Amino acid sequence: AYNYMFQNALPIPAVAVPDFTEEFGGRTVQFYTCAIESFTKQIYPNLGLAHMTGYNGTSPGPTYVIPRGTETIIRYLNNGEVSAAVHLHGSYTHSVWDGWASDEMAVGQWKDYYYPNSETARSIWYHDHADGHTASDAYYGQAGVYLITDSAEDALGLPAGKYDVPLALTDHSFQANGDLASPNGNPINFCGDVLSVNGQPWPYMSVEPRKYRFRVFDMSLSRAYDLFFADPSGNWITFQVIASDSGLFGSPVTSNDLVIAMGERYEVVIDFSMYAGKNITLGNNMQQAQIQEFANTNKVMQFNVGSTVSDSSNNGAVPSTLNGNIQWPAQRTTVDHTFNFQMGGESTWTINGVDFSDVNNRILARPTQGSVQLWELHHTGGPAVHPVHVHLVNMQVVSRTGGSRGVLPYEAAGLKDVVLLEPGETxxxxxxxxxxxxxxxxxxxNLVHEDNTMMDAFNVTYLQE
Ligand code: C2O
Ligand code: CU
Known part of the structure; x- marks a missing residue:
């Protein structure tokens, strides 16, 4: 049984260091190299080594921390075992560097990816996007954190430095020898029985009795979470949600739980000052028929709260205005496109009946560059959940109907690039x-659905649709 809980410290991925930086007439460009490479590492305590393939031999890969407007060129070298394409999820990347699924680097090849980093501050991430094997590539380690910072966010005095911590959630299954069990075989879902944060199964983190900012990433293949922080008596602690996929909210949203689906990011500020000397559990209360729960998937990690604060800066109240300048899309009530996310057959999934291998038909929309469109996303049946991700754009979630819930307060508070569709919902x-x-x-x-092939394309064009 996998019950080695809270015995190992939470690892914090290293921050990526550029090879060199150049100035070009007022533009700053940082050059990085990142190798996709295989490695072995003890992941599950007291078992043998697991075979992984990650970025620079780590998983999660290095964390990029990039000031807004500093451009980056990252040379990805594919020294792994299969072809690879790298996608920077949540970025304004030009399409040629967006990790198009069939724009793959064969083993031994490399590609320079250029990112303008013109977005406002936000927590985005990078992961493999290779045609038909994105799920297993992400599962074996090809995913990492990419943060864009800016001065407007820095001026807010939010918890910073060691008090600003990424929490990348994944789930795996293990073989008795400590190696990972394959995620392949089930065309609907992969849900592992071991939950990890930053690559470590059920870690603990020693924290101080003060405020922390946690940037939560759901990097799982098929597992959505309903997270909560519980005190030693099991009471859920209230926290503030301050940001989602596309950055800071206008104002913080107070909550005591947080639903986060695959691909989504949320950032929270939680105050441990009342809990000196106590242990706080980060738990998971997801109740979704299709998401398999196991003996210990109701626990994610633990925070061991110490008794002293070593640095009390950036520990004040969260400002009531975080971002007064969110670029909400112009309102529009005409539906431009309706997309059905549906089971296509035994093991295939489609959007409007078109799968990604249908090269002549897979472009399903041609919005004019600079236009706003209203898309209606339908879940057409079956028990699986579909977190829908649209590359390039920021989305406002306008409505959710047909199920038991509407738009959640923290879904409405900012712009997003993923939105969760549960059974029956539009x-x-x-x-x-x-x-x-x-x-x-x-x-x-759901990377298993993506590979099987619930994926299509849109063309942002100068031409009238
Ligand atoms: Cu996070 Cu197209 O992916
Ligand atoms: Cu799906």
Whole structure:
């Protein structure tokens, strides 16, 4: 039984260091190299080594921390075992560097990816996007954190430095020898029985009795979570949600739980000052028929709260205005496109009956660059959940109907690039199609569905649709 709880410290991925930086007439460009490579590592305590393939031999890969407007060129070298494409999820990347699924580096090849980093501060992430094997590539380690910072966010005095911590959630299954069990074989879902944070099964983190900012990433293949922080008596602690996929909210949202689906990010500020000397559990209360729960998937990690604060800066109240300048899309009530996320057959999934291998038909929308469109996303049946991810754009979640819940307060508080569709639901999103043009993918971020092939494309174009 896998019950080695809270015995190992939470690892914090190293921050990526550029090889060199150049100034070009007022533009700052950082050059990085990142190798996709295989390695072995003890993941599950007291078992043997697991075979992984990650970025620079680590999983999660290095964390990029990039000031807004500093451009980056990252040379990804594929020294792994299969082809690879790298996608920077949540970025305004030009389509040629967006990790198009069939724009793969064969083993031994490399590609320079260029990122303008013109977005406002936000927590985005990078992961493999190779055609038909994204799920297993992500599962064996190809995913990492990418943060864009800016001065407006820095001025807010939010918890910073060691008090600003990424929590990348994944789930795996293990073989008796400590190696990972394959995620392949089930065309509907992969849900592992071991939950990890930053690559470590059920870690603990020693914290101080003060405020922390946690940036939560759901990097699982098929597992959505309903997270809560519980005190030693099991009471859920109230926290503030301050940001989601596309950055800071207008104002913080107070909550005592947080539903986060595959591909989504949320950032929270929680105050441990009342809990000196106590242990706080980060738990999971997801109740979704299709998401398999196991003996210990109701626990994620533990925070061991110490008794002293070593640095009391950036520990004040969260400002009531975080971002007064969110670029909400212009309102629009005409539905431009309706997309059905549906089971296509025994083991295939489609959008409007079109799968990604249908190269002549897979471009399902042609929004003019700079336009706003209203898309209606339908879940057409079956028990699986579909977190729908649209590349390039920021979306406003306008409505959710047909199920038991509406738009959640923290879904409405900012812009997003993933929205969760549960069975029976119809969700409307408004998106501004820009700033770049070109052909981009949109898909279900259940990576098993994406591979099987609930993915299509849209072309942001100068031409009238
Ligand atoms: Cu996070 Cu198209 O992916
Ligand atoms: Cu799906």
């Amino acid at each position: 969700v409307r999103v408004l998106a501004f199609f820009g700033p770049a043009n070109g052909v981009y993918m949109f898909h279900c971020h």
